[in-house]
Amino acid sequence: MNHNKILRCVYAWAGENKLLTRCRIQSMAHFDRVVGAGSLDADSTASAISIRALSKNYGPVEAVRSIDLDVSQGETFGFLGPNGAGKSTTIGMLCTLVKPTSGSARVAGLDVVDDRDGVRRSIGLVFQDSTLDGYLSAEMNLRLHAELYGMPRNRVAPRIQEMLEMVGLWDRRKSRVNTFSGGMKRRLEIARGLMHSPLVLFLDEPTVGLDPQTRSSIWAYIKELQQREGTTIFMTTHYMDEAEFCDRIAIMDHGTIVALGTPDNLKSEVGKDRVQIATGDDARAVEQLRAVFGIEGRVVEERVTFSVAGGESFVPRLFAELGLPIMSVSVAKPTLDDVFMMHTGTTIRDAEASATERLRANPMWQGRSR
Ligand SMILES: Nc1ncnc2c1ncn2[C@@H]1O[C@H](COP(=O)(O)OP(=O)(O)OP(=O)(O)O)[C@@H](O)[C@H]1O
Ligand SMILES: [Mg+2]
Numbered sequence: 001m002n003h004n005k006i007l008r009c010v011y012a013w014a015g016e017n018k019l020l021t022r023c024r025i026q027s028m029a030h031f032d033r034v035v036g037a038g039s040l041d042a043d044s045t046a047s048a049i050s051i052r053a054l055s056k057n058y059g060p061v062e063a064v065r066s067i068d069l070d071v072s073q074g075e076t077f078g079f080l081g082p083n084g085a086g087k088s089t090t091i092g093m094l095c096t097l098v099k100p101t102s103g104s105a106r107v108a109g110l111d112v113v114d115d116r117d118g119v120r121r122s123i124g125l126v127f128q129d130s131t132l133d134g135y136l137s138a139e140m141n142l143r144l145h146a147e148l149y150g151m152p153r154n155r156v157a158p159r160i161q162e163m164l165e166m167v168g169l170w171d172r173r174k175s176r177v178n179t180f181s182g183g184m185k186r187r188l189e190i191a192r193g194l195m196h197s198p199l200v201l202f203l204d205e206p207t208v209g210l211d212p213q214t215r216s217s218i219w220a221y222i223k224e225l226q227q228r229e230g231t232t233i234f235m236t237t238h239y240m241d242e243a244e245f246c247d248r249i250a251i252m253d254h255g256t257i258v259a260l261g262t263p264d265n266l267k268s269e270v271g272k273d274r275v276q277i278a279t280g281d282d283a284r285a286v287e288q289l290r291a292v293f294g295i296e297g298r299v300v301e302e303r304v305t306f307s308v309a310g311g312e313s314f315v316p317r318l319f320a321e322l323g324l325p326i327m328s329v330s331v332a333k334p335t336l337d338d339v340f341m342m343h344t345g346t347t348i349r350d351a352e353a354s355a356t357e358r359l360r361a362n363p364m365w366q367g368r369s370r
């Protein structure tokens with residue numbers, strides 16, 4: 001493929017790609033300036049991500065409200081929160097796709113407003129919605145990405161092979177992406193996000209809607225690469241197992257960070273056990289819990305659920321004093337779901353369910369098309 005042909009493909013692809021649409025590539029010279037300048041020299045002592053009083057308003061909607069956050073180099077950082085909490089908007093600002101209303105953020109030591117091109121060269125992105133070109137092969141999608149990021153030519157072929165082997169798609173490298181399953185597309189997106197060895201990889205719900213086996217293999221690739229290349233990972237997820245596997249997490253709600261810490265620290269802050277009971281009349285059980293014990297319960301997954309210190313020793317009192325039959329009871333130590341519920345008033349599974357529904361409505365995800 002000659003240079004002009006590649007460039008035409010790049011422009012066509014850029015039209016479909018959020019990042020480069022925003023880049024507004026106008027000419028070959030501009031293209032070289034934007035994506036061809038090679039790797040970035042990051043200050044190894046700086047935070048990978050540093051956010052100060054960052055806000056974003058969409059008209060009257062305060063999507064992100066003055067958040068502060070530092071993420072260290074090499075850290076795996078998870079962003080959790082209910083739908084509409086402001087997670088994608090925050091990632092959008094960090095990736096230079098969304099202009100902050102006020103405040104500042106630095107990624108790989110570079111300001112996301114003043115040095116957008118530098119930031120873009122330093123990061124990899126895996127979005128909630130697919131941005132692969134379904135009409136091109138897996139290999140060609142990665143090759144175009146390498147062209148866009150100005151990777152040295154002699155590194156492109158070995159890196160494509162390395163990435164496709166890592167995500168188990170080397171045998172399918174010549175197949176059109178339209179013929180891939182949802183899981184294969186996600187794996188290819190992650191391979192593409194990592195192609196140019198970014199300093200920071202942003203993943204916005206990278207595994208939503210995938211089966212547990214595919215999810216765990218995707219995380220194995222990401223972890224492997226992170227350890228090998230020291231990549232910082234900043235991701236949003238609704239899956240608890242993925243959040244557990246982060247070094248630290250932040251819970252976001254209504255545009256602010258309501259909790260921040262390691263998964264273990266956040267769980268220990270809950271301080272109470274989770275008790276779930278099955279009764280014949282859940283509404284009355286909730287009323288009785290309030291009236292007899294002063295405990296607020298709620299119905300979660302068809303069980304009356306509440307938090308209480310020393311759950312196991314509370315159970316005998318519950319049977320004796322609740323005043324209605326209890327069919328079964330379970331007591332569990334706090335989980336991240338309890339942390340999530342304590343801070344947002346909802347379960348993460350509710351958030352997960354609606355995220356999956358949204359993804360299933362995305363035609364690119366729906367597998368083999370045309
Ligand atoms: N381009 C936009 N124009 C107007 N409002 C927007 C835009 N993007 C996001 N919002 C609003 O900003 C708020 C935060 O949205 P955001 O997409 O950041 O949430 P989220 O935490 O990523 O949610 P989800 O879990 O559903 O992905 C919502 O109220 C949303 O409607
Ligand atoms: Mg989102």
